[in-house]
Amino acid sequence: MISLEGEWKLQLDMGKQGLLLPYSDVITLPGTTSHARKGPMNEEVLVSALTDEYRFEGHAWYSKEIVIPEELAGTTCYLYLERTRLTTLWLDGQEVGSRNSLNTAHIYELTGKLRAGTQTLTIRVDNTDYPTKGGHLTSPDTQTNWNGITGRIELQFYSESYLSGIWLEPDLSARSVRITATLEGTADGTFAVSASSFNSLTPHSVPEREFTISPGEFTIDYQLDMDALLWSETAPNLYNISLVLKDREGETVDRNEQVFGLSEFKTDGDKFTINGEKTFLRGKHDGLIFPLTGYAPTDVEEWLRILGISKSYGINHYRFHTCCPPEAAFTAADMLGIYMEPELPFWGTITEPTDEGHNQAEQDYLVSEGYAILQAFGNHPSFVMMSLGNELWGSRTKIDSILRDYKAFDDRHLYTQGSNNHQWVPEVLEHEDFFCGVRFSRERLFRGSYAMCDAPLGHVQTDLPGTMKDYDDQIVPPELQNENSVDAEAGGTIQIQYGTEAKTVQLGGTSGEWIPKIPVISHEIGQYATYPNYEEIGKYNGPLQAENFKIFRERLESNGLGHLAAQYFESSGQLAVACYKEELEAAFRSRRLAGFQLLDLQDFSGQGTALVGILDAFMDSKGMITPEEWRTFCSDAVLMARFPKYNYVAGERFSASVELSWFRSGTPGTLELHWELTAPGGILAEGTAEADVPAGTNYIDICQLAIDLPAVGSMTQAALNLKIAGTDIRKSYDLWIYPEKSGAGLGGIRVFEELSDEAFVLLEQGENVLLMPKPESLHNAVEGFYSTDFWCYPMFRSISESMNKPVPVGTMGLLIDNSHPVFRDFPCEQHSTYPWWSIIQNSKSIILDGTSREWSPIVQTIDNFERNHKLGFLFECRVGAGKLLVCALDAGKAGETPEGKQFLSSLAGYMTSKEFKPQVEASRAELLQLIQ
Structure with a gap:
């Protein structure tokens, strides 16, 4: 491998007039023109998103002289560009070809084209006229429509015989891995495989085994033995699998190291399982928002930091909105135990060839991107799910056929038709493994908040606060539990939210009351906004500037309210946290739900500026809640009490049922609950309760509490504190107790x-x-x-x-x-x-x-x-x-x-x-x- 990182010549060609020599500038790659502050300064100021100070859209020409050693001239060689836009490559002025993937590496074969000595590579990068809009891969709302090349840039050389297309398929029951690859070249060889664990508390190694292989595709099963370590969110044990190709004389001609996790992510009724144990997905949305660079990092260390922060808040799942992250994200997720779901870069309508406005080229491109994602990242144990896009409309038949073909190509992952497809008239498709949405019909809602244009609103927005809510009757209504569905006509059109706009779409077909037979994930839950923190402006010292924050601050100051900004931020944030707690607990109480995807744990920089996170866009805490407190209602074990309200009169009976959502590995035989009701004057009531727990149970009813609230002389705030003995599992709720006689009201007042x-x-x-x-x-x-x-x-x-x-x-x-x-x-x-x-x-x-x-x-x-x-x-x-x-x-x-x-x-x-x-x-x- 020869790294091509470093200085490249640069020529910006906004008008796409062609390369103008001599080059006028240089740039360091990997990187982007915006991050390097190349080109004219952007005079446009965005209010709805961050402003890219040096936004450039058009053709950017990058050129570099390369020196090829004598011994490498004439060998098999590929140019590898890890992540970029639309590229065209020239070698010494001769065009080699073009590539257009937004999600995977651009790879150019240069075999037979290289000679010893100095040659010139020229790459034209175009960040316009994409085959598809690109979703959050190219959006100014997220990582910006950058121009450049990020990640690895290198020439890769191979010997006469080498392995390509390596495909790892775990077999949990056999404790083995099936290895499929292609032996390139003309000679037979010996294939040696060995494995040793890492990222694990217990070391484990597997002896080397040799296999004789011939040119072309081959498949072998490599036994790891029954003591093999398993990969999961709680124990992300990994193996380095060494693949060594030897010639007839036993000399090593090719060596490949693959990271492997022995695991099985499946479905079981209405739940997901990892290695046979049920799990509950605690997910977050991710749109690749990185304000300091404007593009997604490609180094593992940064993704370990980012994903590690999320995991500290109880997150075990990432859904990438209309995008796929770089490989470093999957590598970090492998190490931390995060379940990853990339998504095709599409937010629109899937049509049939006979439909008006059908774009076959775009559909073919999107489908090809899916195959590229599966081939590039499919070996990662963290890559367990895949979605066809965000809030898609159009032909269910076509969408299902794409799912069918993906599953036939690669059945290592679970697939869904998309996130919140056919929003008002959703249906489960034949070939999807799980369903992700917000409702099954207009009234069957399983999310706590909605936009006014998407009304009815959710229970967090409209209902008397309490802790009784779950979505079980929305997922399986009592009147439908006999499994007889009642179809309702759904033809005609409906006006919907479509991205950041409104659109009229055909409903098509029929849809009615139906019961999902596969796991259900609630889509983009939360979205509770906080007021901006204007102290954050100083953190934007990269290519993206918070001009929107500055405009908001000026507006506030012009209304004479600037002195209240910090208090607005703090008070709105505390309310948002309470709303999130109510929403998340409703999900954990729902015994028919398989998980949720927050929007979001962090702020979303675009689409009007949606400051919906408890973390800012940098993944830094806003100071609203600690990770430890957040995990009391977002974790693999969540303790909860069900009661109808928070406000009580002295002498009234407080009744609550205490339950535990348990998705930790293994099940305790018994649990001991300690509870107490406290007020500023001391403990009002306390007690313990024990519960036997059947093996494999995920929802545990611990006890019923019945407390006669004491007489109080004034309005009193009390706290109900719950804790499972010997664990970190706890919960606290605030209650308010009022005197039986609260005065004369407004008597005597004019x-x-x-x-x-x-x-x-x-x-x-x-x-x-x-x-x-x-x-x-x-x-x-x-x-x-x-x-x-x-x-x-x-x-x-x-x-x-x-x-x-x-x-x-x-x-x-x-x-x-x-x-x-x-x-x-x-x-x-x-x-x-x-x-x-x-x-x-x-x-x-x-x-x-x-x-x-x-x-x-x-x-x-x-x-x-x-x-x-x-x-x-x-x-x-x-x-x-x-x-x-x-x-x-x-x-x-x-x-x-x-x-x-x-x-x-x-x-x-x-x-x-x-x-x-x-x-x-x-x-x-x-x-x-x-x-x-």
């Missing part, structure tokens, strides 16, 4: 639903007034919505408008001045917590744009970075000689709950106290302008 003349007269006379307008009567206000925004407001606002559907509320929780005396009887955090749910859901927040910075709401609703309204749910001011407290709440509905009663009582207590001293004065005209 309450008005509108700013009437009478209200102003009282204020002028020095009275205290509570303005509680009916939320539905307000126009200059934003609807109350407890959950944080889905994905990001600008993207789904635009899609909803184009579909003539209601736009999302777009808010991101509360920012609460919790030290304010109004909360003397309603103690709370600075961010949204469950006592606020019934209050906020029955409210609106008034738009206070243009008011002074000093007039800061006591409870402010955090708006999104596009709109940046100053939103007041609870605020106060002086009016004349009087004092006014404003709260746009339906007191009747809120007062039906103990937390609502407590809140109203706390308002009344504050207004009748000496502490009711608003600092800001407002005029009648100003108030009438705001409160409409």
Whole structure:
């Protein structure tokens, strides 16, 4: 091998006019033009994604002189370009050929073309006019449409006889590996195989065995012995398999080292299995977002860091959205025990030749990319699943035929038709091994949150918070458990979200109520947005700049709210974490679900800027939650309690069933649960419970808790703490207990639903007034919505408008001045917590744009970075000689709950106290302008 890394001549040809000599610049490869800051600076600033400072699209010409030693001239040789775009190669001015794979290496045979001495390689890289759009391989939303060559760049030389096309197929039951390869050349040879373990606690080696082989394809079975170590997420044992080719005289003529993992990733009913044991996929989406380079790393060390961070948060599965990562990612996943699912770079419609707009060339290209991915990376034990694309529409027959052909070609992996295909009318296809989606029909939802344009919304967004939710009845409805399906016509058209836009598509065929017979994975769950962290801007010191963050910050500052940015970030983040906990636990409680794929553990830099991660785009923590705490609801063993609500009245009975989702290797014979209910004053109740666990059980019902809650003199926050003795398995839930009598409510308080003349007269006379307008009567206000925004407001606002559907509320929780005396009887955090749910859901927040910075709401609703309204749910001011407290709440509905009663009582207590001293004065005209 001769490495070609280093300095290359460079000529940028944006207009595709052809190579202009002499070359005007140089560049170091591997790398990209953007990362090397070559070409004119990009004057366009993106709001919806990161800005590539030196974006170049067109032809880039790279040239390098190579020196071929005498002994290598005339031998078999290949040029290997690990990852690039569309390439064309010239050798000494003579065109050799072109390659177009976006997912796998570009390999050019140079046999017979090289001579001893100096020759010139010229490579033209084109990052335009792709055979397909390329999904997240080329998107500005993720790694950018870069131009260059990344990874290994080398000349590979071979002797007269060598091995090619090496294919490893594990046989778990026989504890062996089937090796298929081709002996290139004309002479017979001896094939010696040996294996030794690495990445394992227990060393294991297998003696060398020799086989006689002839030119052409051959297959041999190499026995590892029954003590062979198995590969899995919990014990990613690997082997170095040494493949040595010897000539007739016993001299080594070719040596190949292959990494191998003995494993079997299969399905068993509604679950996946690894080596015969059931597993639950705890997945994340990945779009190859790397802000410091703009392209995916090709070194194993960086992927070990990235995947290791994810694993520390309980992740055991990666779904690559319309992309396939470089080989280093699979190598790192082999070492860490991560189940990988690459996906074809397609997000569109699969058509038949007779369909309008059919593009056979594109389909042929996509299918060929799939075969290339299987051949290039299929030996990796971590490569266990494959998807045909993201949210595909079109011909189910054609999609299924592609699956059939892939499975016939390579049955080492499990296949799915795509991620969330035919979104509203999904069906399981004959040749797919697992199903990935968000619903089976309009009402059979198995995800916790949805976009408004994709309504109905999910339980995390709309339901009273509790821990009862699971998706078992959505996966197998009780009325369908007799397995008799009821078909419903689904012809015609429907308008759907299609990428970042809206599109009308044919439904086609029929679809109805059906029961999946294969494992079901919930697609792109979560998507709970947090407000930007503007301190992050300084981290963007590569080719990608956070100009979008700067624009968002300027918008906030222009509305006089810049001083609140850090608090917006922290408070919205805490709400997002609570939403994720609720969503993930619903998945772990669902005994018919096979796994989930988060979108995402990290922020997504594009599509409007979707800051949905608990990690930023660099995979750094945002400080919202520790990995240890996150793993209490995202791990191979998750302890949970089922109870209907978080708010209780003193003396009420708290009832909960405690259960354990268990997907660790082996099953404990018995479990001992320690539980306690604590409050600031000490332990309110505690106990233990034991449960016998049948072998092979994944869902364990441990016990029922029934606790009569004690009398309390004031609103009290309690914590239910659960722990399995002798393990790291634990869980904590916050509960709130309210006094049986929470005061006189609003008795004795002057309450008005509108700013009437009478209200102003009282204020002028020095009275205290509570303005509680009916939320539905307000126009200059934003609807109350407890959950944080889905994905990001600008993207789904635009899609909803184009579909003539209601736009999302777009808010991101509360920012609460919790030290304010109004909360003397309603103690709370600075961010949204469950006592606020019934209050906020029955409210609106008034738009206070243009008011002074000093007039800061006591409870402010955090708006999104596009709109940046100053939103007041609870605020106060002086009016004349009087004092006014404003709260746009339906007191009747809120007062039906103990937390609502407590809140109203706390308002009344504050207004009748000496502490009711608003600092800001407002005029009648100003108030009438705001409160409409």
